Amino acid sequence: MSERLRGEDAWLHDALARFAPGPGVRLGPGHDCAALDVEGGTVVTTTDVLVDGVHFELEACGAARAARKALAVNLSDLAAAAAHPAGFVVGAVLPRPPSRALFDELMGGFAAAAEELACPCLGGDTNAADGPLVLAVTVLGRPGPAGVVSRAGARPGDELSVTGPLGGSRAGRHLTFRPRVAEALALARAGVPHAMMDLSDGLGRDLPRLCRLSGVGATVDLEAVPVHPDARAQEGRSRLDAALGDGEDFELLVAHAPLDAERRAGLRAEGVTLVRIGHVRAGEGVRVRAGDVERRLEPFGWDHLEGEAGGPGGGSRA
C-alpha cells in the first residue's frame, strides 16, 4: 500500500511499521488520538506541535492566541475520538534570549484557554533555543458515551458528513475556532458515529486517511460540500478547491448510518448540524462526483513535511 502514499503519509506509514504494539494500548498511532488502558479505565491522548511561521504568525496574532490555538487543535483531535477533555501538558521552546513578556503572555493565553475550553493545565516544560517559538501540547481525555471513536469503523453504505463549512480558515478562523467537543459528545450519545476524524489538513487529504484506516472507499458529491464564505479562489484554484485543500477547518468528518429526519432534528436540537457530503463504499480510494462526471481524487491538501503538496487533481475542477 505504501507506494500509493505520498509525503508525510508515506514517511509515517514506513516509520510506524517499526513500532511494536504495547500492552494496554487500545488505539495506537494513525488515529487522531491514542487510547490506553489504565487501572480499570481508559485514557485518551493526543499531541500536536505548533511552530511560529508555520501554524501561526506570532508577530501578527500574539502569544495568547497562539497558545489558544495550540490547545484548541488538540481538543479538536480529542473531539474526533468523542472524548471528554481531562487536562493538558505543554512544552514550550521560546526564542533566545527568552522574553519574560512573551512567557507571561503565553501562560496567560494557556490559562484563559484552559478555562474557556474546560481543560485544566497539568504541567509543562519550558526551554529557550535559537529558533522560532514552538508549542507542544498533549491533551488527556476520558472516553465519552460511545467509548473511543476512531478513524476505523466506516462501513460501505455509510453517509459521510461534516459539521460545518470548509476552506479559508487561515483568514482568521484557525485562531478562533471552537473545537467540536460538545458536538462530538452529542453525536456519541446519539450513537451516530461509525468513524470520525477532525479536518486539519483538508478534506482532500484527510478523507483518504479515514478510508485507509477503515478499509473502505468513498465518493464525495462536490456540489454538496459546504464552502465557507472565507474560502478564496486564486491562481487557478476554485473556492471549492480551497474548501477541499486549505486545511485547518477543524470541523468533524463523520461516517454514519443514514439518518432520518427525526434523528437529524434531534441532533439539531443539541446544536449539531451534519452536512452530508458523500458516502462510503466498498473498495478503496476517494472519488469525487459533480453532475454526471465522476473521477478519482488524488490526495492533496496541506502536507506538514512537504508543504502544499499535490494539486487538487482533475476531480475538484469537474
Added chain:
Amino acid sequence: MSERLRGEDAWLHDALARFAPGPGVRLGPGHDCAALDVEGGTVVTTTDVLVDGVHFELEACGAARAARKALAVNLSDLAAAAAHPAGFVVGAVLPRPPSRALFDELMGGFAAAAEELACPCLGGDTNAADGPLVLAVTVLGRPGPAGVVSRAGARPGDELSVTGPLGGSRAGRHLTFRPRVAEALALARAGVPHAMMDLSDGLGRDLPRLCRLSGVGATVDLEAVPVHPDARAQEGRSRLDAALGDGEDFELLVAHAPLDAERRAGLRAEGVTLVRIGHVRAGEGVRVRAGDVERRLEPFGWDHLEGEAGGPGGGSRA
C-alpha cells in the same frame, strides 16, 4: 515567596498562579509528573521538550541517540513518581527542508528506545520549520505500588539520599543513562520514599524545589555527595561544584525515614543503592556543611531560561 525565586523558577511560580485547578487532577504543575483520575483509575503524565544545540548536539550524537534521550528524560520524571511506564507520544519539528534520512533515523531511535525502555509509542505529530530539531515527548504511566510519589512529602528528620554519583553527565552519560524506573518501583514497594524527584538541573537547583514543595529545609553534607568520575574541575569550580551544578544526572533524590542496615541490604538486593547526602529539617532553604562550616546554599545549576545561572555560592567551596 516569589522574591526568593530566580530565573525559570520565578517565571513559573508567577505563571502557575494563573491556572485554576481542574476536576480529577490529583497532582498538578510543579512536580516531576502530573496525575489525573480517569474512570476509576489514575494516569500519571509528564512532558519534556529537547532541542538540538541545547539538550543534544545532533551532528555529534545522531538522531537515534537524541530520540533515546527524549524518551529517557521523561521516564526519569516518571521514575520520580514511582510509576510504571505505559506509553508515550512524540511531537517532532524537523529542520526545513525535512530530510527523510533524519526522519527515519529519529523514528528508528524512538522505536529502539521504546523497546529498550519498555514504553510503547502511542502516536505523534511531525512538522518542519526553519529552526533546530525539536523533540517533545509526553509519557503516560500507571501509578506504582505506593501510589503517586511527588516532591511534596519530605518531613523533618528524613534522610536525603541519591541513587548514584553526580556531575559530568554531559561528557556522555546524558545520552546513555538508564532512567531509574526499576529502582523507584523497588523503593516504592519497600515503602521508602516520602518525597522524590529526579536530578535533571543539578542538586543545587533541584533540592530547593523539593524543599519548597514539601515546606521544609534541608542540610547537605558536602563530603557525602558522591562525585562522578566524569565530573570536571574548571574555571575556579571544583569537581564538587560540578556534582552540584552540572545537571542532567537523572539520578533520584529521595527523602525517606532513616533506614537500618537490614532495609538497606534489602534494597541493595533489589539493585538499589541509596547514598545518604544530608537530612531534612524544619524551616526553609538549603544549607551545606563541610566539616564544622555550615552555610546557606543559593540555588544554582542549569536554568532553562537563563542558562547557567548563579554561582555555586560560598557553600560548596567551604
